[in-house]
Every structure is written in C-alpha cells, then in structure tokens.
Amino acid sequence: MNLTAIVLYAVSTAFILYFTIRPYAFSIIQFLKKYRFKGLKPVKAPKVTVIIPTYNEENTIERVLKNVLSFDYPNFEVIVADDSTDGTREKISKFKDHRLKVVHRDNRKGWKAGAVNNALNYADPSSEYTVLLDADSIAPVDLLTRLVERIQEGYDAVQGVQLPVINSEYNKIAKANSIIQSYYQLIEQPSKFYIGLPVTLTGSNFIIKTALLKEYRLNEDIGEDWELTLRLAKDGHKIAYAPDIAVKCEVPFNLKDSINQYVRWNEGMIRSTLKNINEIMQSNLPFANKVDLVMTGLTPFITFALIISMISGGYIYFNQPQLRPIILFFTAFIMFSGIVTMTSSASKIGLNYIYALFSEILYFVFVPFAIYASLRGIVLKHGTFIRTTKIGEIKYTMLE
16 A cells, blocks of 8 residues: 555655746746747738637627737738627627628527638638737737737747736735736747747737638637647648737636636646647657647646645655655645645736735636536536636736
C-alpha cells in the first residue's frame, strides 16, 4: 500500500508540476524577453470580412455594431451571423450601412461554429482575411489596420488579446473571473509565442486568411476554437500572438454562468484533444510543440491529478513520517504557484491583489465541475452549448 501511494503521488504530482512550473517561468519571461514585430505597413488594404456571431445579444449588439462600423480601415464588410430569438434582430435592423450584412438562422445547428460557417458562405468573394469578434467586444478603431499589418508579416492567422475587463468591477465574481482569464491572455499566451510554443485561437479578436478558414471551417461543436488551433498547428500553419492588439470583453458575473462557461471550455478541450492527439504526435511539429499542444489540451485532467495527489499525499504524510518534508515542499510549491498566477494576472489589469486570493478560491470551486467536464469530453461525441449572460454595462475604471 505504501508503494502504491508513493507511485500515485509521484505520477499525479509530476503532472501537476508541469502546469505549476509554468506560471513561474512565464512570469519571468514577461520581464526577460519581448517579441519584436517587423512593424511593416500593409502595401494594400485587402478586403476584410468581420463576422460577429450573435445569440440573444440584445444587451450588447448596438454597442458592438456602433464600434465595428467606426473602424478606420477602408475596405471591410461586417456579417452578423444571427441565431437570436429575442430582440437582437430588431436592434440590428436599425443600422443602415452598405457594409453590413445580416444572416439569420432559425435554428442553432452547430451553435457558434455553425453560425460562423454559414456566414462564410455570404462573404464577399474578394475577401482575403476574416476577423471574428464576439458580440460583447469593444475594439479600438484601428483594430483591422493593425491585424492586417501583423498577418502580412508572414502568418496564416494572428490572435489578439481578449481582455476580459469590461464588467470586471461589477462584483467579486466578475473580478475573480477577470483575473483568472487575464492570466492566459496576458501572461501565458505571449510567453508561449515569445519562446516558440503554439499559440491558441480563443474564439474572438483573431484574423485568419479567408480561404484557409473556408477550407478548414469550424468544427460544429463546443470548443471549436481549440479544435481549429489543433488542426492548423498539426498541418504547419503559422499562428502569431499579438499582445499589443487588445479587444475588451465581458466575463461571467454569477456563479452559475461561471461554472457553465468553465465546463464548456474544459469539455471542448478534452474532446478535441483526444480526437486529434494521434495526428498531432505524428505530425512534423517540433517535439516540444507536440507536447505543449497535447498537455494544454489535457489541462482539465489536472483536477483528477489534484484529487489523487491530495489523497495519496495525505496517506504518505500520516504513514511515512520520513517523507513529510517532501510532501510539505511540493504542496507549498503548488499552492504558491497559484498565488503567483493570480497576483501576476491581477497586476496586469489593475485589480487589487486581495482579489487574487478570491480568484484562487473560485478556481478550486471549479474543480469538481472540471472533473465532470472532463468525463463529458471523454464519453460524449458532442457537447451542449449554454449561453453566458452578457450584462452590457461598462464596469471598469481603466477602460480607456
């Protein structure tokens, strides 16, 4: 029994350490290395198609359309891929602009991915690039200009920052979610790009060659952005990250929506990773990139590892006194990495460090739901989309 406990603890802790070392490493990278883009100006203004998928977004649709139609880029169209059953469609109809197309579906087949795939059929034939934006976005007026400049540096797609701050000061849960999500956007993603590891497309504020998106299409399931990332990466397409091009967005502000969003993301990641893992490992990608893609996709399994590590570690602690220092060291190391993660993230978006602790607590609340999501990702062939409520109010004092 002692040997079994030691083996279980060693394996589960090793898995956890892969993820807990990353916050330390990525936080250091932020200070030591910065990627220098070429800073090229586009030699032309190619046609850009902006697709905004909407499903019952009456709280935010007017804001995002006013925002997007004010872009300073000279050659773009906007396609609203609308599946709404509320007042969204009526609010869209108020906008009279020759650049705006509305493609309405009376069903939710394929959810967001299905809406985007359908919208691609209506894109201008001359469109060279497509930009995806969520309906809760607030983007800078020069967004398209900067994204086009960046992708023309030799990339197939460029992911910008989804800065989750619009309603971050609404309540404590919104603050905690802003901190949790900002870590990935502001620390992990740029750090991975700086050192040559694969960048993840995150569903909004990314530009991609229109022909490439039409070829690949989105997988009509939840987790479509991660699944597209995997397929593009294994086929050798170059995805860049642009930490200087940010679009602000909302975060869940209640526990129910927070859990539903977390379950959806985790379930989609597990299913997509298991579906593509063999092709990834057999691809021509560098070994480190293969490992990073697979391990990133299996991140939800860290919850299983935590449970196993806690049970086996507790058994060893009480039955093997000579190993207690090791148990205490790794426990402290793992717990402190969470503090590093959350405080680094909080500092990036100007939130009080006290909320970093609350974010860590909320993260542990998610643990049983991550296990549930992982099991769904393993067992089910398709997920279920549950909409995240958008408040439509700006609750962030550092918006400008």
